[in-house]
Amino acid sequence: MSTASYHHGDLRAALLREAEVELSENGVEKFSLRSVAKRAGVSHAAPAHHFGDVAGMLTALAAEGSRRFLATQLKCEERAKTPEERLLESGVGYVEFACANPALFRLMFGSRRANHGDRDLHRASEAAFDHLIDNVSAITGKRPEDDRTTRMMISRVWSQAHGLADLLLSGSPRYVADLPPDEREAAIREIISGSFAEK
Amino acid sequence: MSTASYHHGDLRAALLREAEVELSENGVEKFSLRSVAKRAGVSHAAPAHHFGDVAGMLTALAAEGSRRFLATQLKCEERAKTPEERLLESGVGYVEFACANPALFRLMFGSRRANHGDRDLHRASEAAFDHLIDNVSAITGKRPEDDRTTRMMISRVWSQAHGLADLLLSGSPRYVADLPPDEREAAIREIISGSFAEK
């Protein structure tokens, strides 16, 4: 509670907050545990007691990111009325999240520094994937276990949104990135919805 | 020439070779310049004379990777006869390269450790992008500068292939990754070709 006590009180949460700042400023590759500790005004070895090692901290960060990732999609889906619209807005949320949290997004999908075998992280990513499955199943009327078309549609839709997001982060697809905001979002919608055809 | 001479002879190429081994074994994030020097049997400061710093080495590696990336696509296109087939096989080559060189692929697109402003690297990535443009233009009959449909198709096709590749590397899309080899390639073809519709 007090500002200068030996025990912090809620160091774990504070470290996670600072870790996200560190991540967005320095990226996954230059992420430094000691720097996070310094940001939180705490000794360099303090994080170990809450996260074990740097992989543990990044894993916790990725898990929290995954939950917010799903939350962003759910929020975007509120403006949808049909299953098709829901899937589309979910994809828009996918890309929006990536653009708003580039380093976190890369940590979640690309990085070998996080422990993707971790239970909590695995559950969190799984939840996001399950939601995508539900959204597609609501359109095809079938579950992926029973229907190849549904499986293919899931793969296609996910790849499309993910590829657009990742390319936008890498600064590659100039035809989309260079657009003014409103046209840009329209283009994103157009690209994503292009992958909805059932066959 | 001789095995134990003070001057190596072709250290730059040797370092680049070992750097790729290091990259595929340790990934971009744990890539170590000293480790590469050790692999090449040379002092820890030797690489600096050929690449400046670690970013320079990774940049050279990414540039070489980009050229091989384009070469892989061109090779795959040889089995195509129509423009549509050419674009499809090019996409298959895109995914194939990513799966065969995961760390290199991630370095080329995702990493902040390479200097993407570098001239040589920029030219190499640009060449790959230009080739994609040509492949799409051959189908639509128009150049992207003049035609929005062509621009959108480029973005869509590229995102689709890139997303599929990146998700396969992250181990996420089980419906594709878990397939036996032949069905797997068929699924990849199906997913990529799904993004070809002009509207």
Next chain:
DNA sequence: GGCGAATCTGGACAGCGTCAAGATCGAATT
């Protein structure tokens, strides 16, 4: 009130990237 467990500190160690100074060699010049 005291005791055990959790939390945090400070020091140590090896490995990292980078810089500077010196050793070695190839090749061009004289």
Next chain:
DNA sequence: AATTCGATCTTGACGCTGTCCAGATTCGCC
């Protein structure tokens, strides 16, 4: 043919990193 010069490579140093360890501090429970 000897010498000089620039390119190449080594060695040592510095500050940074992640991780381990022993000790100090504090919380919660008995």
